[in-house]
Every structure is written in structure tokens, then in C-alpha cells.
Amino acid sequence: MSDVHISKLRTKLVTEDRTYKQISEDILDTLERKPTKAWLICISISALFMMIGFATIGYEISTGIGTWGLNKTVGWSWDITNFVFWVGIGHAGTLISAILLVFRQKWRTGINRAAEAMTLFAVACAGLFPLIHAGRPWLLFWMFPYPNTRGDLWLNFRSPLLWDVFAISTYLTVSAVFWYMGLLPDLASIRDRTKSKMRKTIYGLLSFGWDGSNRTWHHFEVMCLVLAGLCTPLVISVHTIVSMDFATSIIPGWHTTIFPPYFVAGAIFSGFAMVLTLMIITRKVMNWENYITIGHIEAMCKVIVLTGMIVGLAYATEFFIAWYSGNEYERYAFINRATGPYWWAYWTMVSCNVITPQFLWSKRLRTNVVFVFILSIFVNIGMWFERFVIITTSLHRDFLPSSWVMYSPTWVEIWTFIGTFGLFFTLFFLFIRFFPGIAVAEVKSVYRHGRD
Amino acid sequence: MKKDFVLASFECDLKLLKGAEKAVDKNIEIYDIYTPFPVHGLDDVMGIKRSMLPYVTFGAGIVGLCLALGLQIWTSAVSWPTIIGGKPFISIPAFIPITFEITVLLAAHTTVLAFLVINKLFPGKRPLILDPRQTDDLFIVMIEKSKVNVDEVTALFKEHGAVDVKVQNVELNP
Numbered sequence: 001m002s003d004v005h006i007s008k009l010r011t012k013l014v015t016e017d018r019t020y021k022q023i024s025e026d027i028l029d030t031l032e033r034k035p036t037k038a039w040l041i042c043i044s045i046s047a048l049f050m051m052i053g054f055a056t057i058g059y060e061i062s063t064g065i066g067t068w069g070l071n072k073t074v075g076w077s078w079d080i081t082n083f084v085f086w087v088g089i090g091h092a093g094t095l096i097s098a099i100l101l102v103f104r105q106k107w108r109t110g111i112n113r114a115a116e117a118m119t120l121f122a123v124a125c126a127g128l129f130p131l132i133h134a135g136r137p138w139l140l141f142w143m144f145p146y147p148n149t150r151g152d153l154w155l156n157f158r159s160p161l162l163w164d165v166f167a168i169s170t171y172l173t174v175s176a177v178f179w180y181m182g183l184l185p186d187l188a189s190i191r192d193r194t195k196s197k198m199r200k201t202i203y204g205l206l207s208f209g210w211d212g213s214n215r216t217w218h219h220f221e222v223m224c225l226v227l228a229g230l231c232t233p234l235v236i237s238v239h240t241i242v243s244m245d246f247a248t249s250i251i252p253g254w255h256t257t258i259f260p261p262y263f264v265a266g267a268i269f270s271g272f273a274m275v276l277t278l279m280i281i282t283r284k285v286m287n288w289e290n291y292i293t294i295g296h297i298e299a300m301c302k303v304i305v306l307t308g309m310i311v312g313l314a315y316a317t318e319f320f321i322a323w324y325s326g327n328e329y330e331r332y333a334f335i336n337r338a339t340g341p342y343w344w345a346y347w348t349m350v351s352c353n354v355i356t357p358q359f360l361w362s363k364r365l366r367t368n369v370v371f372v373f374i375l376s377i378f379v380n381i382g383m384w385f386e387r388f389v390i391i392t393t394s395l396h397r398d399f400l401p402s403s404w405v406m407y408s409p410t411w412v413e414i415w416t417f418i419g420t421f422g423l424f425f426t427l428f429f430l431f432i433r434f435f436p437g438i439a440v441a442e443v444k445s446v447y448r449h450g451r452d
Numbered sequence: 453m454k455k456d457f458v459l460a461s462f463e464c465d466l467k468l469l470k471g472a473e474k475a476v477d478k479n480i481e482i483y484d485i486y487t488p489f490p491v492h493g494l495d496d497v498m499g500i501k502r503s504m505l506p507y508v509t510f511g512a513g514i515v516g517l518c519l520a521l522g523l524q525i526w527t528s529a530v531s532w533p534t535i536i537g538g539k540p541f542i543s544i545p546a547f548i549p550i551t552f553e554i555t556v557l558l559a560a561h562t563t564v565l566a567f568l569v570i571n572k573l574f575p576g577k578r579p580l581i582l583d584p585r586q587t588d589d590l591f592i593v594m595i596e597k598s599k600v601n602v603d604e605v606t607a608l609f610k611e612h613g614a615v616d617v618k619v620q621n622v623e624l625n626p
Contacts, residue, residue, distance in 0.1 A: 154532055157524045166549070214485040215500060220490070
């Protein structure tokens with residue numbers, strides 16, 4: 001990769017003038033200080049919710065899935081909704097770290113580290129749901145092909161649910177190593193800067209003896225590019241396969257061919273909303289406004305407008321096709337979504353996902369951090385409702401009217417979901433405290449962007 | 453193994469690039485350069501051969517592809533053939549998603565492992581630290597003392613903006 005000529009017309013990626021040393025200080029010095037009160041309060045609250053969530057999961061596993069509000073008609077609801085919700089959120093991190101690397105979008109350096117961490121934690125939360133939905137999580141290994149004593153009874157490799165097992169496992173492990181390899185140079189930087197002996201030992205072990213030799217850097221950059229190239233189709237495949245969990249079935253409302261692109265766009269949409277929610281708080285709390293700039297927020301808002309429009313187009317398309325198909329069950333499924341007993345969920349989804357992003361066409365609103373923060377939360381809510389609408393409203397009207405029911409979650413499902421938020425934020429707060437939340441080496445390498 | 457090296461330190465990556473270029477022009481052999489972030493252009497100056505990692509990725513990907521397809525075909529059509537949904541025993545389109553995932557899984561992890569092995573990085577390895585600032589804001593060119601005239605090298609690097617040029621006994625392969 002040769003040196004790319006950088007036009008002076010480009011905007012600065014790091015807004016204020018800094019020396020390389022100051023960049024390290026700005027990002028790494030927080031790790032050296034005692035935790036602030038705000039951090040302690042935040043992590044205590046999230047850890048508390050996490051504990052309640054785990055206790056609830058413990059109760060659910062020891063008692064059974066009967067503690068959930070599911071019934072014979074609605075056999076999937078909050079569990080799968082939450083699973084798809086969390087997997088989708090994870091996608092933004094990989095998009096930023098892999099796809100934007102392939103497209104040489106230099107602004108990714110400010111946010112990629114935290115976004116990738118967010119990916120890992122979101123996928124970990126997502127993975128919990130199929131695990132507990134299995135009812136007997138200790139038999140999880142049944143989902144993997146291993147020589148067994150049941151007379152060579154193998155898995156059904158034609159099932160999208162099994163594809164999901166492979167997709168999610170691959171996604172989680174590959175994102176984890178990609179993220180960790182990217183951390184090595186910064187962990188080495190912490191090791192060499194710290195005065196504390198304990199930190200030196202721990203970060204010494206964690207940094208794998210990185211010393212910044214140019215030969216290592218050469219392999220490192222090639223590896224990052226290769227991994228980005230692998231992660232780009234991987235991230236698209238993951239949500240495609242998640243959408244096939246539904247699309248390959250014959251339930252009206254699920255059986256549509258536009259699901260893969262529709263789900264992938266939705267995942268990026270929700271993921272960027274979550275990145276915005278987290279980054280807007282983080283840049284304020286950590287004083288990183290210099291590195292995660294208004295420019296970054298604007299760029300992410302533009303991605304949200306684009307993917308939000310794709311999602312809106314998908315809503316319109318599936319509604320039109322349901323009418324145009326002439327299939328009465330398909331048509332009913334969609335009319336029931338918009339006007340049936342769950343109409344409020346449908347219209348929450350449409351207003352949060354299609355209408356709210358339109359505000360971001362205005363530059364004034366796009367650069368208003370408070371406004372963007374509030375809007376990102378609306379998108380998160382909307383995208384959760386999208387999955388709820390797709391899953392629950394398609395199921396609750398069965399083919400036989402005698403089976404028509406309503407579904408509402410029990411406290412177990414609600415607290416499990418809240419618990420995953422606890423888990424997500426606990427992991428994120430721990431990460432931001434003990435690891436460099438911004439890729440220091442990468443920011444240094446793009447510092448000259450927009451400067452002479 | 454201990455050896456004497458000339459260490460030229462720079463505080464600016466552009467000056468380092470220029471200095472290293474001039475040194476190579478004068479047939480000074482650069483042993484290695486330590487930088488806090490990748491400096492583009494240095495690879496060409498040092499004449500580093502293109503990394504073979506992509507070949508490793510490709511090979512591992514092929515292995516993953518064959519393994520995954522083989523496993524699915526063997527289990528579904530040979531070991532215990534079962535009719536599922538009226539599909540053929542060997543239903544290739546349905547096997548593609550898992551084949552893709554395993555290909556990526558093996559390719560990615562093998563690439564990372566190969567990267568760690570090639571660069572001998574592992575937890576517990578002692579890094580070669582010439583100056584604690586080398587992972588922060590100092591760029592260090594390392595040249596074997598026995599192969600050059602120290603005064604000439606010092607003059608050259610000083611001229612191109614090195615903040616410090618010194619001879620140091622460095623323990624290699626720590």
C-alpha cells in the first residue's frame with residue numbers, strides 16, 4: 001500500500017492540533033487514573049441489571065420455558081426478537097472495521113475500536129437467547145456435528161437454524177480475533193508508557209511482545225486487509241442467514257425473498273444507531289470530542305438515512321407484493337399487521353424507522369449532538385419493534401381461526417431482555433476502562449489527514 | 453545474542469521516511485525500523501517482500517471449503533442418508549451457507565495464527581525495546597554497526613532531522 005496523496009481540502013479527522021505523544025495521553029491516560037465516580041455508578045447499575053438478568057435466566061432454566069408467555073400458536077417471540085435485535089446491532093461494528101477499511105474510509109479510525117467491541121458484546125448477548133431457548137443449554141453440543149453414540153445420527157445441514165449456529169459462531173470468533181489483533185499495538189503502547197509494575201506485566205502478556213518492527217507492521221497491515229476482506233461477506237452472510245430462519249418457512253409474512261437484503265440493511269441501520277448512542281456518551285465522558293468529531297457523527301447519520309430508506313422501501317415492497325400476489329393469507333398477514341390487534345407495534349416501527357431518520361437530511365439537525373442522540377434511541381426502539389412485528393404478528397394469526405391468540409411477555413422474558421442490556425453495558429464499561437477505546441496507532445496514522 | 457547497532461531516532465514520520473530513503477540510496481543496509489504506527493512507503497524503502505499471508509488465507513480457505521462440503525455430503529448422503537423435505541441427499545445449494553462459514557472460519561483463524569507465528573508473537577514474549585517511546589512517538593532506524601561507517605551514518609541522519617543517533621549494544625532475540 002503506497003502513500004496516498006491527501007488533498008488539503010479534506011477535513012481534519014482529528015480536529016485540534018496534537019503531537020503523537022498528546023494523542024497517546026488523551027486516549028491512554030484514563031487507563032492509568034483511578035476510576036471516576038461516574039464510571040463506578042454506571043457500572044454498578046449495569047452490573048446490577050446483569051445480575052438480575054442472570055438470576056432470571058437461572059430461574060427460567062431450572063423451571064423451564066413454560067415461564068415464558070409463549071403458547072402453541074406463538075412459539076417464537078421475545079427470545080428470537082431479542083436475538084435478531086442484538087445480532088443486528090453487532091453488524092455496525094464489523095461494517096465500520098471491515099467494510100470501511102476495504103473502501104479506505106479513513107474516518108473509521110476514530111470509532112472502529114469501540115464499535116468492534118460493541119459488536120462482540122452485542123453478539124454475546126444475542127447468543128444467549130438461542131442458548132436459553134434451547135431449554136437445556138447443557139446439551140448445546142448437540143448442535144455441532146460430532147461422532148456420537150446415537151448410531152451416527154447427524155445434524156440436518158439443510159436447516160437455516162443450523163446455518164445460524166455456524167454463522168454466529170464464525171462471526172463471533174472471527175470478529176474477536178480481528179478486534180484483538182488490532183489491539184496489540186495499543187496494548188504495547190500502554191505497556192511501554194505505564195509506571196505501574198503490575199500493569200506492565202499484565203499488558204506485557206496481553207500485547208504478545210509487540211515492538212512495532214516495520215516487518216511486523218507490514219504483515220499486520222496485510223492481515224488486517226485480508227481479515228477485512230473475509231469479514232465483509234461474512235457480516236452480510238450472518239444476517240442473511242438470520243433472515244433465512246424466517247424466509248425459508250411457509251408462514252405468511254415470513255416467506256419472502258427480499259428478507260436477506262432487507263434484514264442486512266436493517267441490521268446496519270440499527271447498529272449505527274447503537275454506535276451513535278454509545279459514542280455520543282463516550283466522547284463526552286472520556287473527553288474524546290477531538291477524535292470522535294461532529295464529522296464522524298454526521299457520517300454515521302448519513303449511513304442511517306441511507307439504510308433507513310432501504311428499510312422503508314422494504315416495508316413498502318413487502319406490503320405491495322403481499323397485495324399483488326393475490327394470496328389471501330399473505331394479504332391478510334400484512335393488513336393484520338397494520339390494522340390488527342398489534343397495529344400499535346407496526347406503526348411504532350414505521351414512525352421510528354421510516355419517519356424519524358428523514359430529519360437527518362438537515363445538516364443543522366445532523367450536527368446537533370443532543371438531537372442525534374435522541375433520534376438514535378428512537379431508531380433502536382423502532383428496530384426492536386420491527387423484529388417483534390415480523391415475528392409475533394405473523395404467528396399470532398394461525399391458519400385456523402380457532403388457534404388465534406394474543407401474546408404478551410411474562411416478567412421472566414422482560415427481565416432476561418433487561419439483563420442483556422446490563423450485560424452489554426457492563427462489558428462495554430469494563431472495556432472502556434481497561435482497554436484503549438480508540439485505536440491510538442490508527443488515529444496517529446491518519447492524523448495528518450487534512451493537514452500539510 | 454548481543455550486537456552493536458547504530459540507532460537513529462526521529463520524531464517525525466516524514467523525516468524518517470526521507471532519512472531512510474537517503475540511507476538506502478547510499479547503500480546503507482537497514483536492519484529494521486521501529487515505528488509507533490505503520491508508515492506507508494517504508495516497506496518499499498526497506499525492500500520488504502510482499503507478505504505471504506494471503507496465500508496462507510487462500511490455502512486455509514480451500515481446506516475449509518473441502519472439509520465443510522465433504523462433511524455435509526458424507527453425513528447426509530453416505531453415513532446416514534435421510535430424506536428431508538423431499539430433497540436429494542446431496543443438496544448442494546442448502547450446503548452452501550455452512551460451507552461458506554467454515555471457509556471463512558478456517559481462513560481467518562489460520563491467517564491470524566500464521567501472522568503470530570511469522571512474527572513470533574505470543575503472550576510472554578519479551579519485546580525488543582530500544583526506547584520506551586518507540587510504541588508512542590519515536591521512530592527508530594536500526595543499522596548494524598559492523599556494516600557501516602558510524603560517522604557517515606550519523607552525519608546523514610542528523611542532516612535529515614534525526615533527533616538522536618547513537619551506538620547501542622542490543623540483545624537480539626530476547
